[in-house]
Amino acid sequence: MISNNQKKIIIIIPARLESKRLPNKVLKIIDGEPMIVKVAKKSKNLNVGDVVVASGNEEICEVLNKFNIKNVLTSKNHKSGTDRVYEAFKKMCEDENELIINIQGDLPYFSDSLIFSIIELMKNKNVDIGSAVCGLEQNELNNFNVVKAEVVFKNKFGYATNFLRETDHFTNLYHHIGIYAFRPNTLKKFVNLKQTQEEVSRGLEQMRALNNNMKIGLVKVSDNPVSIDSIDDLKKIRLLLRKNLIN
Numbered sequence: 001m002i003s004n005n006q007k008k009i010i011i012i013i014p015a016r017l018e019s020k021r022l023p024n025k026v027l028k029i030i031d032g033e034p035m036i037v038k039v040a041k042k043s044k045n046l047n048v049g050d051v052v053v054a055s056g057n058e059e060i061c062e063v064l065n066k067f068n069i070k071n072v073l074t075s076k077n078h079k080s081g082t083d084r085v086y087e088a089f090k091k092m093c094e095d096e097n098e099l100i101i102n103i104q105g106d107l108p109y110f111s112d113s114l115i116f117s118i119i120e121l122m123k124n125k126n127v128d129i130g131s132a133v134c135g136l137e138q139n140e141l142n143n144f145n146v147v148k149a150e151v152v153f154k155n156k157f158g159y160a161t162n163f164l165r166e167t168d169h170f171t172n173l174y175h176h177i178g179i180y181a182f183r184p185n186t187l188k189k190f191v192n193l194k195q196t197q198e199e200v201s202r203g204l205e206q207m208r209a210l211n212n213n214m215k216i217g218l219v220k221v222s223d224n225p226v227s228i229d230s231i232d233d234l235k236k237i238r239l240l241l242r243k244n245l246i247n
Contacts, residue, residue, distance in 0.1 A: 008049060008097045008098050008099070009048045009049035009050075009097060009098075009099045009100075009101060009119070010049050010050045010051075010052065010089070010092075010097040010099075010100055010101070011043045011046070011048070011049060011050070011051045011052070011100075011101045011102075011103055012051075012052050012053075012054050012085045012088050012089060012100060012101070012102055012103075013036070013039055013040060013043065013051070013052070013053045013054065013102075013103050013104070013105050014053075014054045014056075014081035014082070014084040014085050014102065014104070014105060015036050015053055015054065015055050015056065015057075015060050015105035016055070016056035016057060016060075016076070016084070017056070017057045017059065017060065018056070018076075019106075021145070021229050021230050022228065022229060022230055022231060022233075022234065025106055025228060025229075025234070026039075026060060026105040026106065027059070027060065027063060028228070028234055030108055030234075030237060030238065030241070031241050033067075034063055035105065035106065035108050035228065036053060036060060036063070036064065036105050037063070037064070037067050037069065038108035038109075039103060039104075039105050039106075039107060039108050040053055040064070040067075040069045041067075041069075042108065042109070042110065043103055045112075046112055046115055048101075048115065048116075048119070049097070049101075050070070050097075051069075051070065052070045052071060052072060052088055052092060053069060053070070053071040053072070053105070054071075054072055054074050054084045054085050054087065054088035055071050055072065055073055055074060056073075056074055056075070056076045056078065056084060057076070058073060061073050072087075072088040072091050072092060074087045074088055075087060079195055079205075080199075080205035080208075081102065081104065081205070082102060082180065082182075082187070082190060082191065082205055083191050085100065085102050085187070086187055086188065086190075086191040089184070089187065097184070098183065098184065099119070099122060099181060099182070099183060100181065100182045100183075100184065100187055101115065101118070101119075101179070101180070101181050102179065102180040102181070102182070103115075103179050104178040104179065104227070106178075106227055106228045106229065107177075107178065107179070107225050107226075107227055107228075108226075108228070108237070109225055109226060109237075109246055109247070110177075110179070110223075110225035111221075111223045111225070113221070113223070114132060114177070114179065114221050114223060114225065115179070117132060117219045117221055118130045118131065118132055118179060118181050118219060119181065120219070121157055121181070121217050121218075121219045122181045122183070122217075124157070124217060126215060126217075127215055127216075127217030128182075128183075128186045128189075128209065128214040128215045128216065128217075129180055129181065129182055129186060129190070129206075129209055129214060129215070129216045129217070130180065130181035130182075130216075130217050130218075130219070131149075131160075131176065131177065131178075131179060131180050131181070131206075131216060131217070131218055131219075132176075132177045132179060132218060132219050132220070132221050133149050133151065133174035133175060133176050133177060133218050133219075133220055133221070134174065134175050134177060134220070134221050134222065134223065134224040135174065135175060135222075135224070136148060136170070136173050136174050136175045137175075138170075140175060141166075141167060141168070141170065141173075142166050142167070142168075143166075144165050144166055145165075145227075145229040145230060145233070146165075146175060147163060147164070147165060147175075147176040147178070147204060147206075148163065148164045148165070148167060148173045148174065148175065148176060149162070149163055149173070149174050149175075149176040149218060150162035150163070150164070150171075150172050150173055151172060151174060151218050152172055153218075153220060156219055156220050157217060157218070157219055157220075158217070158218050158220070159215055159216065159217055159218065160206070160210065160216040160217075160218055161210075162210070163176060163202070163204045163206045163207060163210070164202070165202055165203070165204070174218075174220065175224060176206075176218075177221070177224070177225065177227075178227060186214065189214070190208065190209055190214065193208055193209075193212050194208075195208055196208050196211040196212070198211055199211070226240070226246070
């Protein structure tokens with residue numbers, strides 16, 4: 001749980017319809033509701049702060065309005081989800097919050113403890129960006145959809161040294177979970193940096209931060225929330241729901 005003296009937090013969820021691997025994925029129906037609605041409701045249930053969806057499409061806003069979920073229409077031309085988050089942050093609450101949590105719109109099921117662990121990590125002032133990892137399975141090594149973080153842990157916290165999609169080695173690699181925490185100054189710094197060659201070639205915005213010597217702190221957790229990146233992922237999560245293996 002978050003103590004009463006915890007700095008003010010906002011959760012901003014970036015969402016768009018132009019996903020290459022699964023177009024319109026944030027509006028796919030999961031357990032009777034659009035995926036983005038599931039993510040927003042789960043985020044609100046954390047009770048750590050306000051929740052806003054940063055939408056790149058009017059169609060998403062229309063759906064969210066039906067469920068009374070706060071949202072902001074942003075530019076369609078952002079280079080990354082974090083750039084979209086920053087536009088929403090500037091429009092809504094730039095002077096009111098001291099910690100911004102970026103939860104991906106394709107993570108409809110995640111544990112409360114995962115978010116609380118990242119918030120705890122951000123108490124370390126040496127961390128510019130906070131995120132999380134879990135154990136990596138052998139069959140995930142060459143799965144393009146699974147992002148790998150290279151990190152050495154001294155305890156349950158560590159710093160990222162690299163992010164990969166495909167690799168032939170297993171040294172110090174973990175499954176990266178797409179949730180980020182920023183302070184306002186580090187969020188602003190990140191979005192004002194130019195995209196780097198490694199960010200573009202790998203399709204990983206984390207490389208923009210590493211290539212510019214920003215410190216990405218990582219907390220190691222036991223749970224691995226299902227990220228829906230493809231039609232197979234969507235089928236998998238629907239099957240888990242039918243078998244009551246996820247909630």
